[in-house]
Amino acid sequence: MVDMKPSAIREIFKSLTDPSIIAFAAGNPAPESFPKEDFAALSADIFANNAVAALQYSITEGYPALREQVASRLKNKFGIGGANDATIIVSGGQQGLELACKVMCNEGDAVICENPSFIGALNAYRSNGARTIGVPLCGDGIDLDILEDTLKREKRAKLLYVIPSFQNPAGLTMSLEKRRAVYALALKYNIMILEDNPYGELRFAGEDIPTIKSMDTEGIVIYCGSFSKILSAGMRIGFVCAPNAVLQKMVVAKQVEDVHTNIFFQMLCSKFIAERDLDAHIDNIRELYRTKCALMLDSFEKYVPESVKYTRPEGGLFVWCTLPGNIALDDFVKAAMAKKLAVVPGTAFNCDTSAPSDSFRITYSTPSPEQIVRGVQIIGEIVK
Amino acid sequence: MVDMKPSAIREIFKSLTDPSIIAFAAGNPAPESFPKEDFAALSADIFANNAVAALQYSITEGYPALREQVASRLKNKFGIGGANDATIIVSGGQQGLELACKVMCNEGDAVICENPSFIGALNAYRSNGARTIGVPLCGDGIDLDILEDTLKREKRAKLLYVIPSFQNPAGLTMSLEKRRAVYALALKYNIMILEDNPYGELRFAGEDIPTIKSMDTEGIVIYCGSFSKILSAGMRIGFVCAPNAVLQKMVVAKQVEDVHTNIFFQMLCSKFIAERDLDAHIDNIRELYRTKCALMLDSFEKYVPESVKYTRPEGGLFVWCTLPGNIALDDFVKAAMAKKLAVVPGTAFNCDTSAPSDSFRITYSTPSPEQIVRGVQIIGEIVK
Numbered sequence: 001m002v003d004m005k006p007s008a009i010r011e012i013f014k015s016l017t018d019p020s021i022i023a024f025a026a027g028n029p030a031p032e033s034f035p036k037e038d039f040a041a042l043s044a045d046i047f048a049n050n051a052v053a054a055l056q057y058s059i060t061e062g063y064p065a066l067r068e069q070v071a072s073r074l075k076n077k078f079g080i081g082g083a084n085d086a087t088i089i090v091s092g093g094q095q096g097l098e099l100a101c102k103v104m105c106n107e108g109d110a111v112i113c114e115n116p117s118f119i120g121a122l123n124a125y126r127s128n129g130a131r132t133i134g135v136p137l138c139g140d141g142i143d144l145d146i147l148e149d150t151l152k153r154e155k156r157a158k159l160l161y162v163i164p165s166f167q168n169p170a171g172l173t174m175s176l177e178k179r180r181a182v183y184a185l186a187l188k189y190n191i192m193i194l195e196d197n198p199y200g201e202l203r204f205a206g207e208d209i210p211t212i213k214s215m216d217t218e219g220i221v222i223y224c225g226s227f228s229k230i231l232s233a234g235m236r237i238g239f240v241c242a243p244n245a246v247l248q249k250m251v252v253a254k255q256v257e258d259v260h261t262n263i264f265f266q267m268l269c270s271k272f273i274a275e276r277d278l279d280a281h282i283d284n285i286r287e288l289y290r291t292k293c294a295l296m297l298d299s300f301e302k303y304v305p306e307s308v309k310y311t312r313p314e315g316g317l318f319v320w321c322t323l324p325g326n327i328a329l330d331d332f333v334k335a336a337m338a339k340k341l342a343v344v345p346g347t348a349f350n351c352d353t354s355a356p357s358d359s360f361r362i363t364y365s366t367p368s369p370e371q372i373v374r375g376v377q378i379i380g381e382i383v384k
Numbered sequence: 385m386v387d388m389k390p391s392a393i394r395e396i397f398k399s400l401t402d403p404s405i406i407a408f409a410a411g412n413p414a415p416e417s418f419p420k421e422d423f424a425a426l427s428a429d430i431f432a433n434n435a436v437a438a439l440q441y442s443i444t445e446g447y448p449a450l451r452e453q454v455a456s457r458l459k460n461k462f463g464i465g466g467a468n469d470a471t472i473i474v475s476g477g478q479q480g481l482e483l484a485c486k487v488m489c490n491e492g493d494a495v496i497c498e499n500p501s502f503i504g505a506l507n508a509y510r511s512n513g514a515r516t517i518g519v520p521l522c523g524d525g526i527d528l529d530i531l532e533d534t535l536k537r538e539k540r541a542k543l544l545y546v547i548p549s550f551q552n553p554a555g556l557t558m559s560l561e562k563r564r565a566v567y568a569l570a571l572k573y574n575i576m577i578l579e580d581n582p583y584g585e586l587r588f589a590g591e592d593i594p595t596i597k598s599m600d601t602e603g604i605v606i607y608c609g610s611f612s613k614i615l616s617a618g619m620r621i622g623f624v625c626a627p628n629a630v631l632q633k634m635v636v637a638k639q640v641e642d643v644h645t646n647i648f649f650q651m652l653c654s655k656f657i658a659e660r661d662l663d664a665h666i667d668n669i670r671e672l673y674r675t676k677c678a679l680m681l682d683s684f685e686k687y688v689p690e691s692v693k694y695t696r697p698e699g700g701l702f703v704w705c706t707l708p709g710n711i712a713l714d715d716f717v718k719a720a721m722a723k724k725l726a727v728v729p730g731t732a733f734n735c736d737t738s739a740p741s742d743s744f745r746i747t748y749s750t751p752s753p754e755q756i757v758r759g760v761q762i763i764g765e766i767v768k
Binding site: 026027028029031034036039040043044047048051052053054055056057058091092094095098102103107120123124127129228232233234235236249252253255256257258259260261262263264265 | 385410411412413415418420423424427428431432435436437438439440441442475476478479482486491504507508511513612616617618619620636637639640641642643644645646647648649
């Protein structure tokens, strides 16, 4: 643990208690997305009718009703889950990623990752003594040639970590052809895929693309999902669908980390799914992000010189911006903070922590419409 | 992870969904101890007035108000916490133990433990690649001579793990003299103490004994506490008070495990402490366990042959029973299950998992008065 540093994003997040700062840096879902009235009513019901079970120790695998609801939703809506798969509840998607690495990797083993990638995952792998080996992203996902070279070279690679939909931080989505090719390569080189899909339900443009897990006839994909972006991030509830043999070891590893996930909120999720309309709720969230993302992209066209490149996401929370060669990322980030705009420098997402970056991540999720416009104006002012 | 097995207790716990089984095996707090009406009212208040903060991502260290309340309660009531200490919130005491080992031990390092000891802790240390080295318990706590021999011999010992008050599973309490001696030995041999105190507030007879952490002038004690036995086990909220340098690394390790602990319930705990009377609530729990423990011990006198030895706890949840030499533990446990009585065999708590045991752990916490009497009768019948 000596070499482990706190996540740059979490540290930036701590500084965001200053309300005068425009928070383009956070990865938080929009506060409007929390079903707080429904949660209040359903919680009252749990306290009135099932309080003891909701406050007592429970089993590590998760609340049985919620496990079934998640498994059947994954199956019916996304074609996920084969005969040898099972589903467990974890304390946020983060725990699923950490447990997968703990179970699959010994110290010195490697996790092959998209580069850039989700910092929380990279740190989880590092904390387990695994090396993070980056493969660059193209517009339609991970670079297949470099991926195959890496698979050939890295004899100790045990996991291939990908975020195929609305990738964090790059906002890109892997094409269907590439998903199939990645699956075939993983089979060929005998490596398990860790598919992280926290934003998959947040598509607000274009057509859904099947997950890699939905193609998993051979039982080589560990799939992590989460309620953080569709119900509440603070409750810390995610899920993992994976081959049962892998999952059993993840349960043992979870048991020693936190025994089980907060059971009251597992029951609350279960009740929400049973008694409310989760799909309709998600539709509302999509509409929210569609509007906010469109405002951000419009503002870019208006206020930011064309020398700045940026992704046009079809879902998720993030836009990935790349500076022209004459502007150093460090200088830009400092200038932005001086103007009370917080962004995350791309260096934070590099698999190789010493590698440079010319990009930064911003979100349209939490800022108000006024803040979105003003924040993009600041980006334009600095670049000009 | 290949060698890791699920906790025997958790597995037994899963079988306890059969209501016809008398559950002397669980380590659950009594359901009567949960302040469910207060929690219902305070939760409604949070949803009405502070819902967004309670459902959004939060900081890894824990809800600031709760951290302050815990720190000041530890300081004012128990004299815990020096100038270089800080306090963080974790996802149950279990996570505190696991993080402490992750931060202090490399693969192959050793954690010196009381033998027998808490199985969840032993498994957490094993999952981090640490060896668990057992030192036998005497009536007043760990055997000091064997402890010193072990400290001399084990050059890679990095933590000394003790549960000084109402030890799990043995129900014993370490004397004040022995606590001082253990602290002095740890100083002499340059090892950190991990003091686990989940039951400390559940004393229902005798006088409180100061924690080892309250003697920690040199900053060598990591102290883990929990709300599991005094408010709710299922919400998974514990805390760690430790030297700030150690704690900062634990925060980094926690960040990759679950980002932060369920924030709604952190706020609920904070509100309970601020707006209700936690000490009065704990007094009620003590009275509950005082009565139930007395009933169990009375039943032992009435129904169990004197050849069975058992501890007479002054607090906590457990009685530790030792069989006469002519009865094999395995046979006893099987006979008990055949009569629908679940106990935990002592082998589950051994640091050396292959070592035999002639003891088993039982609880008076969750069974009803009728079940307590009937369960002890069954023990007597089998032994006779």
